[in-house]
Amino acid sequence: MKEEIIIAGFGGQGVLSMGKILAYAGLMHDLEVTWMPAYGPEQRGGTANVTVILSDSSISSPIVDSYDTAVILNQQSLDKFERKVKPGGTLLYDPYGIHHAPTRTDINIVPVEAMLKSVELKNAKTYNMILLGALLAKRPIVPVEAVIKGLRKTLPERHHHLIPLNEQAIEAGMKLVE
Amino acid sequence: MNAMKPEDIIKPENKVYSRPRLLDERNTHYCPGCSHGVVHRLVAELIDEMGLECTTIGVAPVGCAVFAYNYIDVDWVEAAHGRAPAVATALSRLNPGHLVFTYQGDGDLAAIGTAETIHAANRGENIVIIFINNAIYGMTGGQMAPTTLLGQKTATTPYGRRADLNGYPLRISELLAQLDGTCYVTRQAVHTPASVRKTKAAIKKAFQNALEGRGTSIVEVVSTCNSGWKLSPAKSNEWMAEHMFERYPLGDLKNV
Amino acid sequence: MEEVKLMKGNEAIAHAAIRYGFDGYFGYPITPQSEVLETLEELMPWETTGMVVLQAESEVAAINMVYGGAASGKAVMTSSSSPGVSLKQEGISYLAGAELPALILNVMRGGPGLGTIQPSQADYFQATKGGGHGDYHLIVLSPATVQEMADFVGLGMDLAFKYRTPAMILADGIVGQMMEKVVLPPFRPRRTAEQIAEQCPWAATGKGNRKHRNVITSLEMDSARMEENNHRFQRTYEEIRKNEVRFKEYYTDDAEYIIVAFGTVARICLKAIEDARKQGIKVGLLRPITLWPFPTEALASLAGRVKGMLTVELNAGQMVEDVRLAVNGRIPVYHFGRMGGMIPNPGEVLDALRANFPEIK
Structure with a gap:
């Protein structure tokens, strides 16, 4: 098993941290993991993307030509990465702010209304966890328990009270794409 | 009448001065009349008197004092030009309980090494900076220093230093005295026996400050460079008293 | 564990x-x-x-x-x-x-x-x-x-x-x-x-119990002595060259072509090689781990059995010079590089291999 994933959007949308949580979940699930950010000077507002590879065997290159799965959060990233999804692969995207929806027919395209859902949950910070839930529903590469274990590992103790909220967001995301 | 023989004179009870134990018995490369020799002697005397021979690390500069390590019998590190305070920072932090001092000239400390000087002092490193200000680059052949006086002729200001072209003589000690990290900033000279005694007291105080962990101490010694100034040693002392002290007045700038 | x-x-x-x-x-x-x-x-x-x-x-x-x-x-x-x-x-x-x-x-x-x-x-x-x-x-x-x-x-x-x-x-x-x-x-x-005094008897730590002082300096005004210092440095470098060369080879046993790459780029190349092997292209990888000392002998020895080499670097062609020196003209050595922060993906590496060695189908 090997899953090559790109998560791309604006800085501040939780792109890098979503990738990080996924990577930690991979670690908890005994997988090999690489997390490779396209780092930039901007903390917020610039484009941000991260390549996460999860594999049950060793990973040679952290840089790949194409992806099994893409999680796309803005138009620029859609324009850039839609064509890089492997045939038969999966593209999840949030239609919020997307003017030109993806058009490929040889991949599974999954719209996820994560922005609207996070508004409904009254917490914008759940945004990326909703997307993660949707991703795991479509591509069950790691069990949700591994994600929660990963959260417990990465979040500082003082933020552990937020874990149930994150769990809720993941479930909401899963339901969105059922 | 019996003529007096040398052995009649050379007796312990007649001794008024001897080479400090930690000052090596060798000729220095300094020009006759240069202030460096006197300051070296004071440093060597104090390290011995204060019992610091085994726990002192000196940092030598680039400039005339580059070979200071050849004359004073303690451990030394020769720094790159201007970097002595950075080198001393690490030596001091990594060797607690040691006396770490730098010995630097005006070009080293106040031109190429200004950043290292100011930031080491601003961090309040427990080091002593002995600063020889002779208003000229001695070693490279008498070029303008940051402390060169207006109108002073040097190899690179052959018609005299001009403010519009070369800026102003830098009073770096005044600047350093403003910093919270410095505990003692003083300006002294070694042109008279009285001033030599004062300078010795100043360096002693600076060493004590470092041992007590009180922050950075700077002892500026306004000095002569008779070769660079193209004056005799005696005339140099006169010129210094007449011109240098006006721009660089002697005394404590800070003593907390 | x-x-x-x-x-x-x-x-x-x-x-x-x-x-x-x-x-x-x-x-x-x-x-x-x-x-x-x-x-x-x-x-x-x-x-x-x-x-x-x-x-x-x-x-x-x-x-x-x-x-x-x-x-x-x-x-x-x-x-x-x-x-x-x-x-x-x-x-x-x-x-x-x-x-x-x-x-x-x-x-x-x-x-x-x-x-x-x-x-x-x-x-x-x-x-x-x-x-x-x-x-x-x-x-x-x-x-x-x-x-x-x-x-x-x-x-x-x-x-x-x-x-x-x-x-x-x-x-x-x-x-x-x-x-x-x-x-x-x-x-x-x-x-x-x-332990420091034992491991580094030369160190300026304060004289302590030593009779002599330690002086750390790079200055030596006597040319003859400065030349001797330089000879001493060179002897050290020779020792390092002899003892410390480190590198890794992948798929070189039957390789007809060798990619030479260092750092993360070597991993991108390894992926390209895995893809190439699936297409029947016999290509291997040599990854220098020590860039100095450089694995000159290993490359010289490979040069005797392969048809050509390609270095892949995130620069305009730097390590390629050392590879060419090692190979000494016996086989062609080419360079493929991306610059300015661009990173090649495995597909580009494979394309570059084909472009430089057109006989590869």
């Missing part, structure tokens, strides 16, 4: 430095390596091992603090990225000239000038050919994984002490910024003053 952690290469460097028993780290922030200093400040090793961590006023000051620490026999390091490492060259030359052990990390970004903050390998020449003034070499280690980032901290400092010469970890921005699994080296205590 050792605990497996997930962290960035830069973070792994910081953890490894504390665990190795480093006495001091002196640095200045610059992307993409600021996590080294940030992680150290967060871990506060001065509270546990007594390691000194200091944010200097500049890269120049930082390398000279390293010089001061190294002069007293301490295990000290600094880290920076390309423009900052250029500033450090003065201090590095002095370290080499005064025969001082120290560790320098360069997480390379694109240049010249301020360039870009994105990954690069354009400091190969600077790192392997000297960098500063005078005849000297650094031991240069090239990590390809976060695990190697952690491991080379200890290896680099050990080699630096062994040969009394500065060592450099020459990493690209990718391995600095990416997260991977890593098993951190075990904790070991910092050396005691007695």
Whole structure:
């Protein structure tokens, strides 16, 4: 098993941290993991993307030509990465702010209304966890328990009270794409 | 009448001065009349008197004092030009309980090494900076220093230093005295026996400050460079008293 | 079992430095390596091992603090990225000239000038050919994984002490910024003053019980003696060349073509080679781990059995010169590079192989 994933959007949308949580979940699930950010000077507002590879065997290159799965959060990233999804692969995207929806027919395209859902949950910070839930529903590469274990590992103790909220967001995301 | 023989004179009870134990018995490369020799002697005397021979690390500069390590019998590190305070920072932090001092000239400390000087002092490193200000680059052949006086002729200001072209003589000690990290900033000279005694007291105080962990101490010694100034040693002392002290007045700038 | 952690290469460097028993780290922030200093400040090793961590006023000051620490026999390091490492060259030359052990990390970004903050390998020449003034070499280690980032901290400092010469970890921005699994080296205590005196009898630690003084300097005004110093340095470099060449070969047994690449790029090439092998192309990889000393003999020996070589680098063609020297004209050696922070993907590498060796179908 090997899953090559790109998560791309604006800085501040939780792109890098979503990738990080996924990577930690991979670690908890005994997988090999690489997390490779396209780092930039901007903390917020610039484009941000991260390549996460999860594999049950060793990973040679952290840089790949194409992806099994893409999680796309803005138009620029859609324009850039839609064509890089492997045939038969999966593209999840949030239609919020997307003017030109993806058009490929040889991949599974999954719209996820994560922005609207996070508004409904009254917490914008759940945004990326909703997307993660949707991703795991479509591509069950790691069990949700591994994600929660990963959260417990990465979040500082003082933020552990937020874990149930994150769990809720993941479930909401899963339901969105059922 | 019996003529007096040398052995009649050379007796312990007649001794008024001897080479400090930690000052090596060798000729220095300094020009006759240069202030460096006197300051070296004071440093060597104090390290011995204060019992610091085994726990002192000196940092030598680039400039005339580059070979200071050849004359004073303690451990030394020769720094790159201007970097002595950075080198001393690490030596001091990594060797607690040691006396770490730098010995630097005006070009080293106040031109190429200004950043290292100011930031080491601003961090309040427990080091002593002995600063020889002779208003000229001695070693490279008498070029303008940051402390060169207006109108002073040097190899690179052959018609005299001009403010519009070369800026102003830098009073770096005044600047350093403003910093919270410095505990003692003083300006002294070694042109008279009285001033030599004062300078010795100043360096002693600076060493004590470092041992007590009180922050950075700077002892500026306004000095002569008779070769660079193209004056005799005696005339140099006169010129210094007449011109240098006006721009660089002697005394404590800070003593907390 | 050792605990497996997930962290960035830069973070792994910081953890490894504390665990190795480093006495001091002196640095200045610059992307993409600021996590080294940030992680150290967060871990506060001065509270546990007594390691000194200091944010200097500049890269120049930082390398000279390293010089001061190294002069007293301490295990000290600094880290920076390309423009900052250029500033450090003065201090590095002095370290080499005064025969001082120290560790320098360069997480390379694109240049010249301020360039870009994105990954690069354009400091190969600077790192392997000297960098500063005078005849000297650094031991240069090239990590390809976060695990190697952690491991080379200890290896680099050990080699630096062994040969009394500065060592450099020459990493690209990718391995600095990416997260991977890593098993951190075990904790070991910092050396005691007695151990330092025994390991580094030359160090300026204060005379202590010594009869003579120790002086650390790179200055020697007597030309004959300065030449002898240079001969001594060269003898050391010869020893290092003899003993410390490190590299890894992949799929070279039956290879008809060899890709030579270092750092993370070697991993991209390995993926390209795995893809190529599926298409029946017999291509192998040689990854130099020490960029200096360079695996000249290994490449010379491969040159006798393959049809050609391609170096893949994040620069305009730097290591390719050393490969050509090793191969000495026996087979064609080509270069494929991306610059300015661009990173080739495995497909591009395979395309470059085909473009340079058209006989490959």
